[in-house]
Amino acid sequence: MVQKKKEPGVVAKPEVSTEPKRRGRPRAYAPDVAIGQALALFRKGGFAATSLDDLSEVTGMNRPSLYGAFGDKRALYIKSYQRYRDDYTVKVLEIFKADIDIRERLRRFFDTALEIYLTGEEPRGCFTVMTVASDAIADPDIRELVYRGFADVDDAFGWCFRTAIKRGEMPDTVDVVALSQMASATLFSLSIRARAGVPRAELDVIVKGAIALVCGSTR
């Protein structure tokens, strides 16, 4: 979820401004908008249950245009997933800049995640979890992306706890890896329960309990 040192390349580079005058017929769509709409649809039903017709309808692009712009369904799914991760990353990075203690940082982290998981008319959960839980995980490329997703989240939590130790909020005897794993597990739990329809109030209880357990065990 966060890189070691360098600021990551946020979303796609904004080459939109003053486009270099393309040659042929102008596009009737904005690629990044279309990807966002495709992502929303994939997040609803997953890979297999989302048809190209559905995607064509929601993006307003007809199938040949979809194909020409993004490639086949699999390629579009991967692009959608990368978009999801980029959006997620941008939001989480905010939390790392703030000068706050571990409890507040975790609270904001989980809140941000819930905000994403509860997106849309109905809660969608985490797209990474959806991907793993589908047949898409059989694809090596997608599997690789998912692995990076796991590692980023674990690393992000690891950074949180190491920072807390440096700030003297936790003893340096705590098991950072174990704490990070528990925080990640909480994220999974929130994602799954959110998508299943568990009301926000219950999810907030889980967040509180997790923070208390993870931070409280250190004093």
Add this chain to the structure above:
Amino acid sequence: MVQKKKEPGVVAKPEVSTEPKRRGRPRAYAPDVAIGQALALFRKGGFAATSLDDLSEVTGMNRPSLYGAFGDKRALYIKSYQRYRDDYTVKVLEIFKADIDIRERLRRFFDTALEIYLTGEEPRGCFTVMTVASDAIADPDIRELVYRGFADVDDAFGWCFRTAIKRGEMPDTVDVVALSQMASATLFSLSIRARAGVPRAELDVIVKGAIALVCGSTR
């Protein structure tokens, strides 16, 4: 995952023994075996990505027979899911009979879960999670089953911790609900990471860390 008092109705009642001499042409399949094969296939690809032809092939039944025996694809999915839960319940119930301390009980619980999640040539993860993460969760009946699944697991862990308190292994000041939620979250995490292909050794580390955190914080 476990009922309050009564022994739950294990799998399907064994009405197989000395069947009451059916009238017409005998079945060429055993319904419970076919459900098991269907479950295995659904666990691989999920609802949408699993076709009736696939199910027909794996069960050895042709489509009309499948349809006549179990109803449409949705009905077959629900029956498969119930089978999954029944199998899970049977295994977990064993753990509750044993006279062991909380650490050992949790360890066996997680081990049993991993055994299920790692089923097959490739790890399959938890079928409940797969169901939630798919479009199947839009179905009210399926959603109801999933909710019961959540509640059963939470209750099972709750029973574990309350028993530990009674046995004097934990102070009665611990937040049983929060601990149960963390244990459930660990289960989700194991399910997702297992299906994504995380090797067993890493999963065992997560189990150890979770037990240490959940039990260790009480002393």
Add this chain to the structure above:
DNA sequence: CTTTTTTTGTACCATTTCGCATTAAATCCC
């Protein structure tokens, strides 16, 4: 204005999918 380039939109194709109607087979009851 003509050519070139790029995208759009219509139509099409091969395959898959779900479901069912119909016929053939196997067993029991009389």
Add this chain to the structure above:
DNA sequence: GGGATTTAATGCGAAATGGTACAAAAAAAG
């Protein structure tokens, strides 16, 4: 053996699906 009953097997059909060919359209370049 003859009829009744239940299941198996073949195959049809309508719809959906992923993907593509091809011509029309819209813009820049010459």
